[in-house]
Amino acid sequence: MNEELKPVEELTFRQAMAELEGVVNVLESNTLELEESLESYARGVSLLASLQKRLDAAEQQVEVLMGELAPAPDDATQDTTLQKA
Template sequence: MSDTPVSELSFEQAMAELEKVVGQLERGDVALEESITLYGRGADLKKRCEDKLKEAEEKVAAIALDRDGAPSGLTPVEGM
């Protein structure tokens, strides 16, 4: 498990760590207290991935296309 705060991880980093956490929990070879810690970290990682995906979706949706299908500029997204 990484010591990096979840809020500083990229989508790819968070996803990779989440996969490791899930693997450890599925194997069941960790003590109960560590499982609880891993589960908490996994929940935080899952939320980070969801947030980063939502952010990416909003950026893609904000791209306006002209009649020819070419990008005509960006439409501001609230909160960005």
């Protein structure tokens, strides 16, 4: 991986996914020297961590938005009784 790479944080989600696919393909091809393989693996781990973080944030945002869509239960439909454990 000799070419100059953008910092992971500057990549769009789609760019990061494409680069991660490329890293996986190169690693699976078994054509790199050990040092290059380690560099590629480290880059792949960084990309994967960033993508997972972005997916988690998007999932949380969707949950918030879905919560805003759900109507709040009124007293007639909400179970307000205390239940014994």
